[in-house]
Amino acid sequence: MTVTSLPGWWWPKGRYSRHQEVAMLVNVYTGDQIRAAEKPLLDTGYGPALMGRAAYGLAHHIAHHHSSARGRGLYGARITALIGPGNNGGDGLYALAHLARRGAAVAAVLTRDRAHPEGLQAFRAAGGRVVDHIPPSTEVLVDAVVGTGFRGDFVRPQVPGLEILNDDAALRPLVVACDLPSGVNADTGAAGEGVIAADLSVTFGGMKQGLIAGRGGTLSGMLHTVPIGLERHLPKTPVRLTSVQEPTNVSSPLPTDHKYSRGxxxxxxxxxxxxxxxxxxxxxxxxxxxxxxxxxxxxxxxxxxxxxxxxxxxxxxxxxxxxxxxxxxxxxxxxxxxxxxxxxxxxxxxxxxxxxxxxxxxxxxxxxxxxxxxxxxxxxxxxxxxTPHVGEARRIAVMLRDRVLASMLDSGSAKADPVEAARRVAGSLDCSVLLKGSTTVVASPQGExxxxxxxxxxxxxxxxxxxxxxxxxxxxxxxxxxxxxxxxxxxxxxxxxxxxxxxxxxxxxxxxxxxxxxx
Ligand SMILES: NC(=O)C1=CN([C@@H]2O[C@H](COP(=O)(O)OP(=O)(O)OC[C@H]3O[C@@H](n4cnc5c(N)ncnc54)[C@H](OP(=O)(O)O)[C@@H]3O)[C@@H](O)[C@H]2O)[C@@H](O)CC1
Ligand SMILES: Nc1ncnc2c1ncn2[C@@H]1O[C@H](COP(=O)(O)OP(=O)(O)O)[C@@H](O)[C@H]1O
CATH class of the missing domain: 3.40.1190.20 (Ribokinase)
Structure with missing residues (x-):
């Protein structure tokens, strides 16, 4: 299986030529677009295959990051997952089953009285234990409470032992989000206070907007996308992500240049x-x-x-x-x-x-x-x-007398939606907009x-x-x-x-x- 990654800090060494395309662009989807792409496959019985690929990719990234962080292999690694009742929990259970077969000591805390039945069976068959608290020795904590099926408000599960998240960086477990940190809106990145910040999010089928925009972008950590076979079914999207990459320098002059030709x-x-x-x-x-x-x-x-x-x-x-x-x-x-x-x-x-x-x-x-x-x-x-920052964009919302826009710019609100906000300003003013922040959103008046x-x-x-x-x-x-x-x-x-x-x-x-x- 191919696993594509979008590391946080990365760019090739050396300079790009004047004519080279600047940045690696990755298509970005809303949660609804991913779910719509899954539908024809689920309708024709491919659900378990999709989940199998997602779980394998998740296990792969957990193993890789665990060994980079700890400098040793997976054998004996203590991995615990918070498992919710839906398919997101199912992904987590199957991933832990893979890791158990590679020698990890895996445990699951069920956040509801039910869990994905086949996933739970596979997890148990591989030697996984269902526990009622997070063991203090946990090295990797997998957040598989809820993914794209998240609705309403998210309340962090009250699980004994979760305080290990407050430990010093050196002691804290590596936190891996399954698909996206539970409670992050996959479309907008809106997120309440209970969301557990991840060091790493392993997302399935395509890069989700909520992992990059708004608070979601500050909670998702390093990002990896696992292709699960949806590519053919994904729509053309007007939203793209640039990776951090040393771009073309404007100043590579041609022998025929003079100061006025260089701008x-x-x-x-x-x-x-x-x-x-x-x-x-x-x-x-x-x-x-x-x-x-x-x-x-x-x-x-x-x-x-x-x-x-x-x-x-x-x-x-x-x-x-x-x-x-x-x-x-x-x-x-x-x-x-x-x-x-x-x-x-x-x-x-x-x-x-x-x-x-x-x-x-x-x-x-x-x-x-x-x-x-x-x-x-x-x-x-x-x-x-x-090029407004959020405070300046709010002042523009006042000039436009646009209350909906103002609520989209309120990062503490469930309606926070910086992508749609930038689009709305661009459309209203008929200009391009670069909305500054930890994630910069650039929108054209045409909605790209x-x-x-x-x-x-x-x-x-x-x-x-x-x-x-x-x-x-x-x-x-x-x-x-x-x-x-x-x-x-x-x-x-x-x-x-x-x-x-x-x-x-x-x-x-x-x-x-x-x-x-x-x-
Ligand atoms: N479709 C596929 O085959 C594939 C799907 N994939 C994976 O599945 C995920 C989507 O799965 P999904 O549709 O089952 O939804 P999911 O994210 O598990 O959430 C639903 C459950 O969460 C609960 N819940 C809801 N709101 C909540 C809240 N506020 N706070 C707490 N709990 C809340 C709700 O429980 P309820 O409230 O109904 O009791 C319900 O049971 C997706 O992100 C990806 O990981 C991949 O494997 C690829 C193939
Ligand atoms: N938390 C953050 N992470 C990454 N970039 C940030 C963060 N906060 C601000 N920035 C970036 O820093 C710059 C700040 O711009 P601005 O607020 O206009 O500053 P000033 O007006 O003081 O020059 C913008 O490019 C913005 O995207």
Missing amino acids: VLHLVAGSSAFPGAALLTAGAAVSTGVGMVVLQAPEAVRSRVISAYPEVVGVPPSSTPAAMDRSDGVVIGPGLGDQPQLLSEAEAVLEHVLESGTACVLDASGLGLIRDQLRRRGGLSTNVLI VLLHRAQAPGLATAGTGDVLSGILGALCATQEQDWLTVAAQGVSMHTAAVQRIDPEGRGRFGASAVVRAMG
């Missing part, structure tokens, strides 16, 4: 309150190797930026759109603050962008300009990419979605969004690509820079270090 980026960034944002955005843009960076900002900001990056060309904030004649891309917003004069000058640039069709990234304070454009034009335009799971929580530090704006602006100035492609490249470069400075994920760096790591 001119116009930045409207920085104010007396936030000069650093302009430094970070300009620094990131310069590091990509874009042909020229022009900064439209107050004199004090320009001189600070130019003393750090003498290659940046400064123009005053009152510049007319003629200053943008050669611009191939524009970024409006990082560090602009709330000074009315600067905002009205930024508004003039946005007007020009909307008239001319120049590619534009609208970020931070620039997002406040949407309110006026809603009044004037009813939205933005497809040449614009907006790209997910990027950075697995770099160290990025949660002030200024890294400004760095991303600089990267995205440079990329859009350099190439004729759709926003989804530009965003895939941009977020991959952002994360790859973090990986270079912080391979261990310790998070001891600031946004300036991300810029330096891009050079």
Whole structure:
């Protein structure tokens, strides 16, 4: 059987050529799409075969990760599973039966008074024991309480011994989710408080949206997909996942290039309150190797930026759109603050962008300009990419007077659905949207979605969004690509820079270090 994996931290060594496709893209499905694909197979009696493949794949990954973590084989490994009453529990029982036959000491805690009958029989026949508590010596804990059949609220089973999850990292068992952590909504990633965070999720048939989006993305750990024969039955999906992969660098110049052919980026960034944002955005843009960076900002900001990056060309904030004649891309917003004069000058640039069709990234304070454009034009335009974090997206929901959108952006709510939220904003404003967070969701106005799971929580530090704006602006100035492609490249470069400075994920760096790591 083939088992495909999507490791959290991984990219090939070496550089990609200018023409190579940037990121490995994986199709992502909702739980309902997977269940619909299973249906014709279940209807024709293939259910046990699907479960057999799922269980074999689960056992394979448990064995592999146990031996990597412990540095020894499976013989004698103490593996315990929480088993629910449905097919998810059935997968867990069959997987433990495989592991028992390879010498592991396996135990199961049944969370209800019933369990998958054939799975239970196979488990017992292989020497598995049903117990009423989690043995303290457990090395691997398998969460097979509920999978895609999850409905309503999830309450963590009150099983004696489950406190071992609170142990120090070195003592804690490896937690493996069967298909997905129990209680995570397979479609949206919404999850209540009781969900057990997994180190590893082994999912069946296809990558599920709920494992990547929203809270689900922070609870699922490393991801593996086990193909179980659904491929032919899966629909074409508009949702794709990028893996963290060093992308094409924009700066591989051709012998015939000159500075204007390599892209001119116009930045409207920085104010007396936030000069650093302009430094970070300009620094990131310069590091990509874009042909020229022009900064439209107050004199004090320009001189600070130019003393750090003498290659940046400064123009005053009152510049007319003629200053943008050669611009191939524009970024409006990082560090602009709330000074009315600067905002009205930024508004003039946005007007020009909307008239001319120049590619534009609208970020931070620039997002406040949407309110006026809603009044004037009813939205933005497809040449614009907006890059809100969740708080900024909530403010956009208020501008749109869209309560449903606001509830989708509430990460604590069962209605949380960042993928649908990004799509909704993109559709309402007729622009592309990059919704920032631990998983970045990029949506086009046509409803295509790209997910990027950075697995770099160290990025949660002030200024890294400004760095991303600089990267995205440079990329859009350099190439004729759709926003989804530009965003895939941009977020991959952002994360790859973090990986270079912080391979261990310790998070001891600031946004300036991300810029330096891009050079
Ligand atoms: N279909 C196939 O052949 C294949 C399916 N596959 C596997 O099956 C999984 C789907 O199986 P499924 O449809 O049986 O649902 P499942 O996830 O076990 O949950 C249903 C059970 O959970 C319970 N439950 C519900 N809500 C709950 C809650 N809030 N809190 C607690 N419990 C709750 C509910 O119990 P009830 O409330 O009805 O008593 C019900 O009995 C899928 O994720 C994959 O692992 C693979 O083997 C490939 C082949
Ligand atoms: N927990 C996290 N894990 C991974 N990436 C994160 C996390 N939190 C934030 N990020 C990323 O860090 C960046 C922060 O951007 P933003 O909030 O706009 O910062 P700022 O406005 O201070 O520059 C975004 O790219 C976002 O996706």
